[in-house]
Amino acid sequence: MMLGLVLHSALTYNVTVHGNVWNIKDTEATNITTDFLVLMIHSFRMPIFFLIAGFFGALLFYERKPWQMIKNRTVRIVIPFIVFLLILTPIMQFSFGYASETFGGQENALTNALALFSEFSVYIPKSTSHLWFLYYLFFATTFTVLLAFLLKKTPKLTQRIKKNGNYIFHKPVLRILFFSGITFFILTVLKTPMVASSTSLIPDTNTFVYYTSFYLIGWLLYTSKQQLETLKKYDWLCVILAILLVVIQGILIQYADLGLKSNTNSPLLIAFSSSIVWLFIFGITGLFIRYGSHHSTRMRYISDASYWVYLIHLPLTALFPILLQKVPINGILKFLIVTIATAIVCFTSYHFFVRNTFIGKFLNGRKYPKNLKSL
Template sequence: MQQRFHYIDNLRGLALLLGVVFHAALAYGPYFHNMWLSVDANKHVLFDYLAMWTHLFRMPLFFVIAGFCAAILVTKRGNGHFIRNRSKRVLLPFVIFLPLTLLVLFQLMVWVVEFSDHPPPLVNLLMAVKEPQINTMHLWFLWYLMQFCALFWLLNKNQRLISKLLEVVVKPVFIVVALPVVISAGMAHLVVPFPAPHTLQPQLWAYCTYGLLFMLGASLYHHHNIVLAALRYFKPLVLVACLTVGAYFYLLPEAPSLEQVRIAVNTGETRVAHINLLLVVVQTLAILSCTAVAYLAGYRWLNQYNEYSRYISDASYWIYLMHIPVLMCVQIPLSNTLLPALAKFTISLSTTLLIGFISYHFGVRYTVLGMLLNGAKATPMQSKAMDSPR
């Protein structure tokens, strides 16, 4: 078996950077007018489809990759090293960046109210909330990832049990039958499109979805031949993904009203009174088929080392952590211009990524923060010294 799975590195970076694309698109899609902090008066439905499509597989793919990486760490470094590593690389960034992000976003909302010609409805709503729920924002994935890592660490204390679980999770009958049923059951009471589990309180549906996908990723490391066998079904999976995504868009309900958003902000509840089982099942099938296509495409075309793609993968963690405040700082001034939505999206996305890469290279990569996020990196001078003859 190869020493490093390059497609895992590359897919992880792409999944995180897709988060920047997703959040940038939310500002310019009419469906999300009541649900985002920097919505713009200029909109186009294209951005609704872009945001919803990436939302279907972006974080599911990330948790499959996270489980794969967890299995690698436990196998190569041991269970004790694994939990220490995840506490440092996952829990500590969450503890550091969450309060900083919330503080910056609060100041930005004050600025939006004063600066914007058309303050977003969600900003006005949040400013009026007297006792807001603690919201983990875009960092919710770190909170759940740490929980899954802690459970994985506990399960690995019993090698017989974890081996049996990983054998079951990777069986075709589990992937094709049990996994869709469990995810659909978990999401049955949620609004569609399914929300992010932003609250600090663990949510069962997130365990049914992201937790099982994490375990599936861990199982794929130990049973990597399954990936090779699945490649023969790549084209049928693409067809299933296209059909289910099309049906998903067709069946989508109306966008949530501002009153529904207000209730969700005040209570943290994102449940529906009446379940549309067909829509939930179609959403689940779209999630799983799109995630499978993305994973297999990564294995097929991204499984080679490239210094530029490795650099992007390393930078993506930092960029994702800091991108929301930066994105808002770019999108809020743009909201007062008459530029078309596509131009605003292009400017805000490219500017945010540019700031992210520049700040990573000059302010993070070779610093203590860079070591925290990605481990120690040799500086160019150190690399030159190591390569020089002695």
């Protein structure tokens, strides 16, 4: 979730034109480095999120009663999605409307943006915005739970799946090749190397199929959890190879003059995307198991804050660039300032207004003390 803050802060300074997906651009401060950063983060951020969600969804399903798991997911996913979609919709329309008109040279940008609040339609959600992941997490969870109930009726098939999963996860090279092959097949069928994050209120088939595949594999990983330690093998190598492949992929898109874009239906780009995502997933997961298996108060604090930070960060990544528009510094510095400023506001608001309040309990299931002496 935290990488969403970095990704959205970088988009304003991308050389790439993102159209209506991100219509804010500081044309005087674009920098190709931010494009590579966005390409890299987008290649694994949400796939690994859905895989982890599948893993812990399975934990709740098998370690507690299935209906307790369903209740938990409803409270942690469905209700926050509805509440924050309603709260954030007018804020999002204001912030992005104001930023877009400001960078477009509109003199009355602020007046026009504020005028939106007088219209009833501004309060009605027209998209899921950056909360799309909760929307599709609900669909992925529902689909997988139904599938799990069906598999309970076929114990022999279930055992065979567990056995094969154990074998595949145990083999470092095989697991990368096997799951990359599955992703390659899915992307080939979907005819794109990069599945766009659909923010439409009408469910998108491509988004559902792609991200649910990672949720399912995360669920399968839980049934083979005894193999988690094996993910530490070649973890650093996987991450380094993934970064190198991202750089090569970016060069092919930006400079190779092959007519390729990040979403061009090309077997070459699909092969890159399929390999990169699983190298990152197994590499990063292995690194977290290696270095993050022990309790850390700091990491727990950041983890608890991440939900709130992600929910509220997006309007800030649209508004802070306005303050820097006329500042004569390069795009990298502006990107860093926007990222840091957004993080400071998000974490400060979490600490003083969320962590030990009903909002913190609503998002994380309990209130936490503000005392940081133990950090």
